[in-house]
Amino acid sequence: MSGFFSFGIGMLLASATLCLFRIGRGPTPPDRAVAIDILGTLVVGFCCMLCLATGLDYLMNIAIAWALVSFIGTIALAKHLEGRTFDD
Amino acid sequence: MTSLLPKVLITVGLLFDLLGCIGLVRLPDVYNRAQAATKCVTLGTCLILFGVATQFGVSALGMKAVLCMLFILFTSPVGAHAIVRGAYKSGVKMWEGSVVDAYRDVATTKPEER
Amino acid sequence: MKQLLSCVLTFLLWLALTWSLTPSDIAAGVFISIVIAVILGDIYPEHPQAVFDPKRLFWLAVYVPYFLYFMVRANLDVAYRVIHPDMPIRPGIVKVKTTLRGDIGKLALANSITLTPGTLSVDIVGDDLYIHWINVTTMDPEEQTGTIVSHFERILRRIFR
Numbered sequence: 476m477s478g479f480f481s482f483g484i485g486m487l488l489a490s491a492t493l494c495l496f497r498i499g500r501g502p503t504p505p506d507r508a509v510a511i512d513i514l515g516t517l518v519v520g521f522c523c524m525l526c527l528a529t530g531l532d533y534l535m536n537i538a539i540a541w542a543l544v545s546f547i548g549t550i551a552l553a554k555h556l557e558g559r560t561f562d563d
Numbered sequence: 564m565t566s567l568l569p570k571v572l573i574t575v576g577l578l579f580d581l582l583g584c585i586g587l588v589r590l591p592d593v594y595n596r597a598q599a600a601t602k603c604v605t606l607g608t609c610l611i612l613f614g615v616a617t618q619f620g621v622s623a624l625g626m627k628a629v630l631c632m633l634f635i636l637f638t639s640p641v642g643a644h645a646i647v648r649g650a651y652k653s654g655v656k657m658w659e660g661s662v663v664d665a666y667r668d669v670a671t672t673k674p675e676e677r
Numbered sequence: 678m679k680q681l682l683s684c685v686l687t688f689l690l691w692l693a694l695t696w697s698l699t700p701s702d703i704a705a706g707v708f709i710s711i712v713i714a715v716i717l718g719d720i721y722p723e724h725p726q727a728v729f730d731p732k733r734l735f736w737l738a739v740y741v742p743y744f745l746y747f748m749v750r751a752n753l754d755v756a757y758r759v760i761h762p763d764m765p766i767r768p769g770i771v772k773v774k775t776t777l778r779g780d781i782g783k784l785a786l787a788n789s790i791t792l793t794p795g796t797l798s799v800d801i802v803g804d805d806l807y808i809h810w811i812n813v814t815t816m817d818p819e820e821q822t823g824t825i826v827s828h829f830e831r832i833l834r835r836i837f838r
Contacts (some may be wrong), residue, residue, distance in 0.1 A: 479570060483573060484582055486577040486578075486580065487577065487580065488591035489581060489584075490580045490581050490582075490583070490584040490604075492655070493581075493584035493585060493588050494587060496589055497596070498586050500673075501596045501651070503578040503593060503655050504653070505597075505646055505647075505649065505650030505653065506578065506593050506596065507656055508592060508646050508649075508650075509596055509597045509600060509601075509642075509643070509646055510600075511577075512601075512607055512639075512642050512643070512646065513583065513584065513601075513604050515607050516604050516605070516635065516639065517580065517584075517604065517608070518578070518609050519608050519611075519612070519635065519637055520577075520607070520608050521633065522581060522591060523573075523611045523612055523614075523615045523628070523651060524573075525612070526604060526615060526624070527569075527615060527618065530603060532623060532624050532627075534625040535615075535624055535628060535631070536627065537646040538612075538627075538628075538631050539608065539627060539630065539631045539694075542631055542634050542635055542638070543634070546641075546642055547638075548603045549642035549645065550641075550642065552644055552646065552649075553646045553648065553649040554644070554645070554649070555649075556646065556649030556652070556653045557648065557649060557652045557653065558652065558653065579752055581754070581757070582752075582756045582760070583755075585760075585807075586755060586757050586758075586759040589759060589764065590730050590759070590764070590766070591764075591766075592768070594768060594797065594799075594809045595766060595768055595811060597797060597813055598755070598795070598809065599755045599758070599759055599811075600798075601753050601791065601792075601797070602748075602751050602752055602791075602792060603752055603755055603756065603759075605792065606792075607754045608750070609699060610809055619775045622696065623696035623697075626694070626696055627693075628693065630690075630693060630694065636792075637788070640787070640788040640791035640792055640798075641792060643797065644787065644791060644797070647797060647799050647809065648694055648799055648800050650798060651800075654717065657768065657769075657770070668748070672782075
């Protein structure tokens with residue numbers, strides 16, 4: 476693994492640590508929800524860096540599927556915050 | 564081996580990701596945090612995906628990266644909007660330095676009375 | 678017509694994702710596209726042929742780089758506010774009016790507002806958009822509308838009539 480990939484993974488890890496700080500500390504539930512949403516987007520970045528480093532093409536499929544699932548999770552969290560069920 | 568243009572795009576994207584997460588920690592209330600984090604991390608991740616797309620060119624991998632980029636670009640603002648609306652309706656106060664709040668009257672009335 | 682458009686779009690997406698032209702892949706793609714079109718075709722708008730109006734496609738092509746320019750500017754703006762030691766923010770929620778008709782147009786406008794300098798759309802009620810603005814520069818509703826939505830509406834009105 477060359478320096479560039481270590482650099483990329485390091486930056487993403489630093490970002491993820493800041494997100495985790497906000498998830499642990501967040502005074503209100505919506506703070507945590509925002510941080511979880513952001514963490515989900517960062518995982519796509521991790522998949523990209525690993526894909527560049529290893530050249531395995533299925534990592535991109537993981538990225539797409541993760542983006543979809545993360546979005547649905549975010550919407551479900553938001554509905555829950557608003558005090559509604561998932562039907563409407 | 565990664566060539567120069569993808570490297571530049573990915574580095575800029577990583578910087579924006581980091582800045583967005585710094586904003587997530589530093590800014591005072593959930594609305595500002597959502598604002599900074601959504602903008603910066605969306606553009607940052609899109610730039611990383613675009614870097615991957617330029618690296619692999621027109622191929623299965625590049626195409627998937629472009630589709631993933633479009634998908635994040637469309638869904639990320641919707642997610643932020645939904646969370647912020649949920650936050651407001653669940654009664655999270657705005658930061659005391661906020662100057663105006665035009666939404667209060669609408670949010671406190673019941674939906675069927677609108 | 679709706680079902681046909683849905684089927685074609687789903688098949689194009691399938692081709693882009695599998696990126697192979699072997700007969701078995703194409704056969705599976707056609708089968709799945711038809712199943713999806715029959716089940717989910719109803720969610721497409723009533724007049725799908727309007728999507729291929731060349732005038733609208735031209736304005737869409739104008740809008741994309743315009744939007745990307747504002748998006749990059751938004752990010753530099755947020756980066757400046759985050760790094761600055763004093764955090765020069767003056768947040769508030771303001772109410773602006775839109776003249777766009779149609780749900781897809783309003784959705785596009787709200788998404789554009791979220792990704793552009795210092796603004797985040799909180800709710801849409803009828804023609805009113807409630808915007809969280811990180812740096813409120815003016816209290817006058819006319820000026821607020823001018824600053825936040827007018828430059829997008831000018832082009833979006835031509836895309837989603």
